[in-house]
Each structure stands twice: as structure tokens, then as C-alpha cells.
């Protein structure tokens with residue numbers, strides 16, 4: 001069953017064409033790993049999926065809503081309402097965590113459910129405490145971001161995304177800003193989510209992780225998908241020379 | 252006149268001037284609060300993408316920060332009299348006839364300009380990633396402002412706010428020029444009745460120093476409270 005479909009997404013910043021027509025189809029439970037060199041457009045593509053960047057062309061489909069950017073109009077046919085709905089239904093985890101520094105870990109997690117989903121505070125707190133427990137931070141509910149390590153902050157950020165009960169989760173290099181010894185604890189949480197059958201799209205440089213966890217791998221080069229397919233095939237026998245030499249740097 | 256006599260009269264003056272303390276506080280608090288509410292709008296305009304609101308807000312800030320507050324008070328209090336019939340037709344003459352109204356209006360418009368700059372600076376300092384994180388959970392623009400941007404902007408602006416409050420408490424003394432008997436107004440009256448301006452104005456100065464000392468102490472505690480969780484872990 002399809003969960004999220006992006007069709008022929010294009011995006012330019014001024015004269016710089018960053019995405020030259022990228023398509024993605026995620027079925028429910030898919031874990032799609034996006035790999036590729038720096039500047040190849042991975043982050044921009046992920047940000048286009050929840051409209052932190054508005055694509056210049058293409059369309060998005062998320063179970064029941066379609067956003068068509070080929071139509072004319074300043075926002076390419078997207079209303080603020082459709083935008084908010086899409087974002088509400090997709091979770092996003094950033095490379096630099098982006099926790100709200102003036103709120104405790106728990107308040108970071110429940111702000112969205114309370115203000116966007118309209119949950120009452122008591123219910124949201126109960127769910128939030130549960131999620132903190134799931135990411136191994138049951139004792140950190142009242143801690144503030146500045147009092148947490150990078151790995152702990154990223155786990156809170158994952159719990160914040162989960163609290164919105166998203167239909168799919170987007171991760172943009174979730175472990176790239178972490179000290180090496182903290183990477184494992186975050187990858188373990190993400191692996192647990194994959195095992196639960198969550199739909200996830202994950203930009204990563206952790207190739208071993210991508211090979212083990214992903215159901216599908218996309219290799220980006222210069223704003224295009226140069227190669228994609230099953231992880232065992234891509235990693236053991238990449239078809240393109242570019243992908244081969246890119247992977248050689250990691251393995 | 253003995254040396255101790257000066258102190259005795261200062262004490263007497265303090266007792267007399269204390270009547271003015273609530274009036275001074277009312278002038279300061281009312282104008283700071285009104286100025287604050289208006290400043291949120293002006294700060295938003297200062298940061299607006301659109302040219303016109305930005306231009307108007309910049310002009311407003313420039314005018315009120317570059318002209319003397321005393322001139323602004325006179326302009327509103329005396330200047331409004333010249334347009335009496337206009338204000339009467341608008342039903343506003345009752346207000347503009349009142350020295351209290353004119354003083355608070357002038358003080359509020361003045362502090363609004365300064366506060367708008369403080370708030371705008373605080374908003375600019377909010378890390379963009381935190382704004383995006385708020386958008387990414389589906390918060391509306393308004394909700395992002397209320398929940399994420401504004402609380403952080405205030406934390407950032409708090410140290411400078413303490414300064415603005417102190418300046419405003421001192422600025423309320425100018426209200427005495429338009430007949431208001433706050434601390435300085437009472438002091439002028441008492442000095443001319445007793446012919447002892449030294450003791451009277453020394454007492455007035457002491458009252459302001461005490462008020463501002465309380466303000467500074469309050470802000471220090473407030474900052475410590477807000478900072479308790481934000482100090483970076485080492």
C-alpha cells in the first residue's frame with residue numbers, strides 16, 4: 001500500500017538547479033535510505049517532502065492529499081492549510097536536532113500534540129512520557145536540551161516526531177552531528193522503529209546501517225537519482241561507476 | 252542649622268514624597284505595558300518581508316528615538332489643545348485634556364520604539380532551525396510565534412529590558428512638567444514651599460534609586476531563573 005509518493009520534484013535556488021526531477025515511492029513500512037555525495041540535493045529533496053522548501057515543479061501525494069506544484073500560483077497550488085496538514089502527517093528529524101531550547105524534553109514532545117493535534121495536556125503528557133521511555137530517556141522528562149548530550153537530544157527529537165503519530169518519518173543525517181560514541185544509541189532507536197514497520201525516509205552516511213535496515217536505497221548525484229534498488233544489490237554490485245566509487249569511500 | 256538637621260528634613264521629605272511613589276509606578280508600569288503590546292506589532296513590522304510595514308515601523312522608531320521625550324510630552328499635551336475641535340468631534344477631547352492620559356501616551360509611544368528594537372533583535376536571534384522544527388510539526392505561523400519564537404526572543408532581550416525599565420522609571424519624572432504630582436512633581440512643590448530644595452531633591456533622588464534597585468534585583472533573579480536550564484552542559 002502506498003504511503004508517500006513524490007513525482008518529478010524539481011527545485012532551483014536562483015540559477016542553481018538542485019533537484020532535476022526526483023521521484024520517490026514509499027509503500028507502508030518501507031525504509032528508504034538516500035545516499036550520495038555532499039551537495040547532491042539529498043537534504044533539499046527531504047525538505048521538499050514536507051515543504052520546508054516548496055518545489056518548483058512536481059507533485060506530492062500522501063494518502064488522500066495531493067499537492068501539485070505544476071499548477072500556477074505563488075505557492076504552486078499549495079494552500080497554507082494543505083501545507084500544514086502535510087507537515088502534521090509527516091515527522092521530521094533534523095541533523096542538528098533543533099529542539100526548542102526554552103522547553104524541557106517533555107514539553108518539546110507534547111507541544112505539537114497539544115497545539116496542533118488538540119490533545120489535552122494530561123493525555124499528551126502520558127503519551128510523551130511513554131515515548132521518552134521508548135527512546136530510553138524516561139528519567140529526562142524535565143531536563144532541558146542544554147543539559148542533554150547530542151545523542152539524548154536527538155532521541156528526544158525522534159520522540160517529538162513520533163508524538164505527532166506521523167504516517168512517515170523523514171530523517172536528515174540524524175547522526176552526522178554526533179560524537180562517534182553517541183551514534184549507536186540513536187541508530188538503535190531508528191532500527192527499532194524500522195522493526196515496527198514504520199515508513200521512513202532516511203538520508204544517511206551510515207552505509208552499514210543503510211544496508212542492514214533499508215528496504216530500498218536511492219543514490220543521488222547532482223540533483224538526480226543516479227541509481228536505486230535493493231540495498232543488497234546496490235551495495236554489493238552498484239551499476240554505475242559513480243555509485244561504485246562513492247561507496248568505495250565508505251566500505 | 253545643625254548637620255543632623257539636614258538628615259532629619261530629608262527623612263521628612265521622604266515621608267512626604269512617598270505619596271508620589273504609587274503614581275510614579277503607575278506611570279511607568281502603564282506605559283511599559285502599553286508600549287510592550289504595541290512593540291510586538293512594531294517588531295513584527297520591522298522584520299516584515301513587505302516594504303511598507305517595514306518602512307513605517309523604521310520611521311516610527313527613528314522619530315521616537317531621536318527626539319526628546321519632553322518634546323513628545325509637550326507636543327501631545329499642549330499640541331492637542333490646538334486641535335481641540337477635531338478631538339471634540341472624535342469624542343477624544345476628554346482624554347487629551349487629561350495630563351495623565353497625555354503623559355502615559357507619550358511615555359508608552361516612546362518606550363514602544365525602544366522595546367520594538369529589543370524584541371526585533373531577540374526574534375532575529377532565534378535559531379532558524381528551531382523555527383523550522385516548529386513548522387515541521389505543522390504549527391501555524393501564529394502558533395510558531397507564540398510557542399517558539401517569542402518566548403525565546405524575550406529571554407534574549409531580558410538583560411536589555413532591565414535597562415529600559417530603569418530608564419522609564421526615571422523618565423516618568425518628566426510628567427511633572429505637565430502638572431502631574433508624582434515623585435518629582437511633589438518634590439518641586441515641596442521645595443518651593445519649604446525653601447529647602449537640597450534636602451527635598453536629595454530625598455527624591457533616593458526614592459528613584461531605591462525603586463531602580465528593586466527593579467535591577469528583580470531582573471537579576473528573573474534572568475537567573477530563566478538561565479537555570481539554558482547553561483550549556485560542559
Ligand SMILES: Nc1ncnc2c1ncn2[C@@H]1O[C@H](COP(=O)(O)OP(=O)(O)O)[C@@H](O)[C@H]1O
Nearest residue numbers: 013016018036037038039040041042043044045
Ligand atoms: N536555501 C538555499 N539557498 C541556496 N542554495 C541552497 C539552499 N539550500 C541548499 N542549497 C544548495 O543546494 C545544493 C544541494 O544542497 P543539499 O540538498 O543540502 O545537499 P546534500 O544534503 O545532498 O548535501 C548545494 O549546492 C547547496 O549549497
Ligand SMILES: [Mg+2]
Nearest residue numbers: 042043044173
Ligand atoms: Mg544535507
